[in-house]
Amino acid sequence: LRKILIANRGEIAVRVIRACRDLGLAAVAVYSECDRTARHVRMADEAVAIGASPPGESYLRIDRLIDAARVTGADAVHPGYGFLAENEDFAAACRDAGLTFIGPTPEAIALMGSKTAAREVAAAAGVPVVPGTAAALGAGVGIGAIAAAAEGIGFPIMVKAVAGGGGKGMRLVTDAADLPAAVRAARSEAHSAFGDSAIYLERRLVRPRHIEVQLLADQHGRVVPFVERECSIQRRHQKVVEETPSPVVGAVLRERLTAAAAAVAAAVGYTNAGTIEFLLDEEGRFYFLEMNTRLQVEHPITEMVTGVDLVRWQIAIAEGAPLTIDPAAALVPRGHAIECRVYAEDPDAGFMPSPGRIEALRVPSGPGIRDDGGIEAGGEVPIYYDPLISKLAAWGEDRAQAIARLRRALDEYDVRGIRTTVPFFQWLLRQAAFAEGAFHTGFLDELLHQRHGARFAVTEPSLEEVAAIAAGVAESLRVTAVASSAAAAPADAAGRADAPLRPADRWRSYARAEGLRA
Amino acid sequence: VTFVVEVAGRARTIDVRRSRDGWQVTVDGRPVEVDVHAAGGRLSLLIDRRSYEVAVEPRGSADRLVHINGRQVPVVVGRRGRPGAGAAGISAAGPAVVTAPMPGRVVKLLVAAGDRVEVRQGVVVVEAMKMENELRAPKAGTVRELRVTEGTLVEAGATLAIVE
Numbered sequence: 270l271r272k273i274l275i276a277n278r279g280e281i282a283v284r285v286i287r288a289c290r291d292l293g294l295a296a297v298a299v300y301s302e303c304d305r306t307a308r309h310v311r312m313a314d315e316a317v318a319i320g321a322s323p324p325g326e327s328y329l330r331i332d333r334l335i336d337a338a339r340v341t342g343a344d345a346v347h348p349g350y351g352f353l354a355e356n357e358d359f360a361a362a363c364r365d366a367g368l369t370f371i372g373p374t375p376e377a378i379a380l381m382g383s384k385t386a387a388r389e390v391a392a393a394a395g396v397p398v399v400p401g402t403a404a405a406l407g408a409g410v411g412i413g414a415i416a417a418a419a420e421g422i423g424f425p426i427m428v429k430a431v432a433g434g435g436g437k438g439m440r441l442v443t444d445a446a447d448l449p450a451a452v453r454a455a456r457s458e459a460h461s462a463f464g465d466s467a468i469y470l471e472r473r474l475v476r477p478r479h480i481e482v483q484l485l486a487d488q489h490g491r492v493v494p495f496v497e498r499e500c501s502i503q504r505r506h507q508k509v510v511e512e513t514p515s516p517v518v519g520a521v522l523r524e525r526l527t528a529a530a531a532a533v534a535a536a537v538g539y540t541n542a543g544t545i546e547f548l549l550d551e552e553g554r555f556y557f558l559e560m561n562t563r564l565q566v567e568h569p570i571t572e573m574v575t576g577v578d579l580v581r582w583q584i585a586i587a588e589g590a591p592l593t594i595d596p597a598a599a600l601v602p603r604g605h606a607i608e609c610r611v612y613a614e615d616p617d618a619g620f621m622p623s624p625g626r627i628e629a630l631r632v633p634s635g636p637g638i639r640d641d642g643g644i645e646a647g648g649e650v651p652i653y654y655d656p657l658i659s660k661l662a663a664w665g666e667d668r669a670q671a672i673a674r675l676r677r678a679l680d681e682y683d684v685r686g687i688r689t690t691v692p693f694f695q696w697l698l699r700q701a702a703f704a705e706g707a708f709h710t711g712f713l714d715e716l717l718h719q720r721h722g723a724r725f726a727v728t729e730p731s732l733e734e735v736a737a738i739a740a741g742v743a744e745s746l747r748v749t750a751v752a753s754s755a756a757a758a759p760a761d762a763a764g765r766a767d768a769p770l771r772p773a774d775r776w777r778s779y780a781r782a783e784g785l786r787a
Numbered sequence: 788v789t790f791v792v793e794v795a796g797r798a799r800t801i802d803v804r805r806s807r808d809g810w811q812v813t814v815d816g817r818p819v820e821v822d823v824h825a826a827g828g829r830l831s832l833l834i835d836r837r838s839y840e841v842a843v844e845p846r847g848s849a850d851r852l853v854h855i856n857g858r859q860v861p862v863v864v865g866r867r868g869r870p871g872a873g874a875a876g877i878s879a880a881g882p883a884v885v886t887a888p889m890p891g892r893v894v895k896l897l898v899a900a901g902d903r904v905e906v907r908q909g910v911v912v913v914e915a916m917k918m919e920n921e922l923r924a925p926k927a928g929t930v931r932e933l934r935v936t937e938g939t940l941v942e943a944g945a946t947l948a949i950v951e
Contacts, residue, residue, distance in 0.1 A: 457894075458919065619923070622889055622915055629828055629842065652890055652915060680857030683829075685844050692859055722907065726859040728795050735839050736853040736860035737792040738812055739832060741801030742823055743843035743851070744864050745788045749805075 270294060270345045270369060270588055274338045275309070276359075277349030278328060280643035280659055281564070282309035285347045288580035297341045299334060301327035303651045308643055315341050322653045328352045331359050335366050345369035345587060347580075351655060354563040355382055355434065371587040373541050373562050380537055381560040384431050385469050391557035394536040396529045399548060399556045401471035405431040408456070408466050412449050418470055419448055425473040428452055430459030430466075434561065436506035437462040441473060476709035477548040479503065480515055480555065482530035483571045485582050486539045487592040494527035494534075495571050496602045501708050502697070504620065509690070509713065510697065511567035512607040513574050516668060516706030517549070526555060527600060533560065542568075542583050548710075566660065569641055570606035573664040575599055605671040608662040609679070613650040615688035616725045624650045628686030633678035637664040637671070640678075650687055658689065668706070672698060692726040793863040829854075883925040885948040887941040891915030895937060902930045904950060911935065911947045924950045 272295040275285045282298060286309060289296040298313030303322040310316045317337035320327035327333070329352060338346060346363045353359040354372070357379040363370040372378070381387045385405045388398045402418050419426050419442070428451045430438025438459030440451035452468065460466040478501045484494040499515035500508040518526065530545035544565050546558040568579050577594060586592070614620045630646040642659035644650065650658060663678055665671030676698050682691050700716065702708055728736070789802045804811040812821045822833040832839045844852040846861075853860045895912040898904055909921040910930070931951040935941060 461914075619920070621920055624889060628844070682857065683842070683854065685842060685854065695857075724861075726861070728860050729858065732855050732858055732860055733794040733797070734799070734814060735832070735834060735841075735855055736794050736862050737799040737801055738814065738819065738821060738834060739830065739839070739841040739853050739855065740792045740843055740851050740862045740864050741790045741803045741812065742810070742821070742830065742832070743841075744790050745803040745805070748788055 270584065272297060272314075272341065272343045273345045273347055273371070273584070274299065274334070274341065274343035274368075275313070275347050275349065276328070276334045277347075277352055277354075278304055278307060278309055278643070278654065280641050280657065281349035281351075281566075283312060283643050284641055285349060285580055286312050288578065288584065291578070292581060292584060294584070295343075297337065297343050299328070299337050301653070303649070303653065306648070308645050308648065317341060322651065324352065324653060328654075331356075331362050334359070335362055335368070338363075338366065338368050343368065345371055345584070347371040347583070348563065350563050350566055355561070357382065369587050371541065371583050373539055373543060377537050377539050378562045381539075381543075381562050382432060384429060384433060384559050387560055388557065390536055391533050394529075394532045396533055396557045397555070399471045399474065399558065401426075402469045405467040405469055412452060415452055415468075415470070416445065416448055419445065422470055422472050427471045427473050428455045428468055429471060430455060430463060431469055432459060432463035432465040432467065433559075434463075436503070436508075438468070439506045443473075474548050474550050474556070476711065477501075477550050478515070478517065478708070479508070479546065479558075479710050480518060480526065480549045481544050481546040481565075482527050483542070483544050483565065483568065483579070484527075484530055484534055484539075485542055485579070485586065485592055485594070486534050487586050488540050488589055489591050490535075490538075491592045492531045492534050492539070493592050493594050493596050493599050494531045495575055495577070495599045497523060497526055498567060498570060500567065501710050502703075502713050503710050504713050504717070506710075508567065509610050510607065510694070511570055512605065512668070512671070513570045514602045514605065522553065522555075523600060529555070529557070533557065541586050542579055566610065566657070567608055569639055569660060569662045570608045573606035573639065573662060574602040574604055576603065604664055604666050605668040606662055606664045607668075607671045607675050608660050609675065609694045610657055610690075611659045611661055611682070611694075612690045613656040613658050613687050614690050616690050616693035617688075619722070620690070620693075622652070622656045623688040624652045624656065625687045627684060629683060630685075631681070631683040632659065633661065633681035635674075635678070635681075637674045638662070638678045639664070658684075661694075669704075672704065696725045789866070791865045793865075794860060882931060882949050882951040883928070884946050885910050885922050885924065885950065887913055887922070887943060887945045887947055889915050889943050891920070891941060893935045893937055893939040893941060893947070894919060896933060896935075897921070898930050898933075898948075900930050900933050904928060904930060910950070913941065913947075922947060924948075926950060 273289050274297040275282045286296040295314045298310045298316040299319045300310045301322045319333040346368050348354040357375040360370045361375040392398050425443040428440040438455045440455045442448050442451045455468050456466040480497050482494050486492040496514050497518050498511050498513040500511045502510035542564050544561045547555045549555045613623045615623045627648050632640045639662045644658045663671050663675035679695050791798050792801050800815050802813045810821050810823050812819050820835050824831045830841045842854040849863050851862050891913040894914045897909045904924040906927045907923045910924050911922045912919050928950045932949040934946050
């Protein structure tokens with residue numbers, strides 16, 4: 270391979286471009302109208318416009334992506350995650366166009382993309398699945414039949430999209446009376462997100478943990494699973510914090526989990542990077558949940574504890590290279606890593622999306638810190654796409670050090686102009702249950718419910734007076750800036766302590782930078 | 788210049804003067820030693836030698852979000868005799884407006900005009916950034932008016948419903 274087209278945007282496009290650079294490969298970006306000046310476009314070697322801002326008119330347009338690859342002479346396509354990453358038609362279109370798709374085959378994507386078919390594969394491979402409906406419940410299946418199936422499984426149940434992923438088209442139902450509304454909502458969300466309104470039902474386990482196994486599989490039948498990731502910290506079925514290793518998985522359970530994951534992958538002749546998700550109950554029994562046939566959002570933490578560059582291996586596997594990773598070493602974590610998904614959302618307004626212009630940005634760094642971002646100061650977070658702006662991950666020799674470093678890094682994170690979930694993470698990482706690792710997939714929603722919408726940005730009493738002084742000083746600077754622009758600045762208006770601030774134009778530019786002036 | 792700054796419900800009178808000798812700041816009449824320098828688009832404050840990196844983000848005419856060493860503190864700034872509007876509070880009397888915080892599409896109305904709603908009860912579901920967001924009543928009352936129907940595309944700030 271010489272040149273890779275990245276059929277994505279945001280932080281994951283930046284991540285893949287970096288892998289291309291590391292390998293000496295050329296990187297082609299694609300962009301929608303609102304992304305012309307986005308970071309991934311400016312980082313790439315070449316960039317191709319693919320249409321209007323709504324994803325259906327750009328990042329989801331298979332024809333335009335294939336054209337972009339042809340025009341630039343790219344020989345391979347990396348889909349990232351989201352958009353077309355798990356779309357078998359896209360993988361097939363790449364193959365038909367003579368392009369190497371950096372991911373599994375269209376057949377494997379189609380098979381595992383059907384959550385009900387994937388459950389059958391797992392069961393046939395001897396891996397336990399969560400009790401639920403064997404067949405998909407398409408749009409033609411009436412609520413009467415669905416209610417009967419639900420009674421057979423027993424409440425509480427999960428209503429899930431057959432084509433699902435990312436927590437979309439998923440509803441928890443604890444009371445039979447709520448089933449019709451949940452089915453309708455899940456079908457509508459599934460239809461708009463995946464173009465397929467089919468659903469299925471699954472028993473809701475009591476306080477399960479979400480444990481997943483990353484794996485790589487080459488084209489020569491070799492499958493290497495990695496030490497598990499724990500992703501139980503979820504808000505409305507969306508992962509917000511991930512860590513590896515799991516605080517509750519020991520070497521024996523790890524051996525069984527990773528062997529089960531490898532068995533499922535081998536059963537479908539899987540190739541490239543993929544992740545098998547499990548639920549782990551309080552008795553230590555695990556159940557196959559689904560397979561993600563792509564690179565995961567949370568792949569950096571696996572890279573941090575294993576030293577393996579998963580994107581580099583994705584590219585190597587697509588080229589036909591054999592996996593040379595030591596399978597035993599892949600199961601032994603070096604230290605501990607935790608990731609926070611930083612979203613452009615206002616946690617104090619019910620996690621409402623907060624798109625807009627980023628006025629200022631300083632990302633954390635230092636020992637053990639990795640920030641995979643896709644934004645810059647002066648850039649915009651558009652309204653059209655997932656509001657993930659960056660993934661902040663910390664590595665430590667042990668879990669306690671990883672938490673301490675992540676807390677330190679969150680305090681260093683400075684974003685202005687938009688609201689982000691940083692204050693929420695600052696709060697979460699100070700919760701005793703988090704420090705103890707005592708959580709399950711419903712833990713965060715329960716914890717949030719108890720807060721009744723209280724503000725996350727806790728004001729420590731010691732900072733209240735500082736805030737008042739800071740606001741007064743900033744306000745006086747604003748007043749002075751207005752006055753000094755109205756009249757010629759008096760020669761000695763600024764004291765010696767403020768020499769760097771003295772010239773009136775510096776005042777004005779400062780005030781503008783602070784948004785204090787129009 | 789003298790300001791009245793509200794933090795966490797408590798108002799402080801902050802007097803700020805600058806001279807050849809630097810900054811003179813008093814908090815409720817009590818002098819505080821403050822050194823101020825602008826650095827990298829932020830302010831470096833040394834208050835009794837304690838170091839604070841500060842940025843003050845405007846959020847409306849009187850509301851500010853003060854970033855201090857990685858923490859965010861909301862404040863309301865007013866001039867002496869004209870304290871801040873207390874914008875955080877929604878007055879108990881009078882109508883309250885449910886507005887769209889961002890552009891999106893109305894996917895569901897959860898109430899009808901004339902319905903009684905509790906505070907924080909869902910009123911309208913707006914889809915934006917691929918997620919459905921439930922917009923809630925800012926206060927208890929009666930839905931006086933619904934300005935949108937299912938399928939309506941709304942701009943940021945658009946009035947969706949009025950609760951009285």
